[in-house]
Amino acid sequence: MMQRFLMAALMLGAVSFVSAQNLVGKWKTIDDENPGRVKSIVEITEQDGKFYGTVVELFRLPDEDQDPHCEKCSDDRKDKRVLGMQIVRDMIAEEGEWDEGTICDPKNGRVYDCKMWFEEGEPDVLKVRGYWGFLYRTQEWLRQ
Numbered sequence: 001m002m003q004r005f006l007m008a009a010l011m012l013g014a015v016s017f018v019s020a021q022n023l024v025g026k027w028k029t030i031d032d033e034n035p036g037r038v039k040s041i042v043e044i045t046e047q048d049g050k051f052y053g054t055v056v057e058l059f060r061l062p063d064e065d066q067d068p069h070c071e072k073c074s075d076d077r078k079d080k081r082v083l084g085m086q087i088v089r090d091m092i093a094e095e096g097e098w099d100e101g102t103i104c105d106p107k108n109g110r111v112y113d114c115k116m117w118f119e120e121g122e123p124d125v126l127k128v129r130g131y132w133g134f135l136y137r138t139q140e141w142l143r144q
Helices: 002-023
Strands: 025-030 038-047 050-058 086-094 097-105 110-118 125-132 135-143
Touching (some): 038 086, 050 097, 086 110, 097 125
Antiparallel strands (some): 025 135, 097 110, 125 135
């Protein structure tokens, strides 16, 4: 009986580790207004069992600000450069998805509750949902 329990615990730990490893890495964010246009690269890392995403590269059009700052942010990101900004914070792995964290949209300065998951069979497409109450927006981020 004890052997079965230990084996189940080890397998559950291995599944959690594999899921975590699948999330960690660099992801291309796609522009909602111009489908197919890559806006940025966000690197997701794990620290103390939580996951964080930092903007490590921006792809700006020639007529856009090439070094934008989060002027509309109201937290510690206020007036900070978007490049290098931690936009995803405190995500926790929960049964095949990541939840309980937040995501910041530097364009409007708003911070939303966040959930992330993979569609079955698509380990290179990360669904990222920012929501406020019952209103939400879901993006697809592509593994780089």
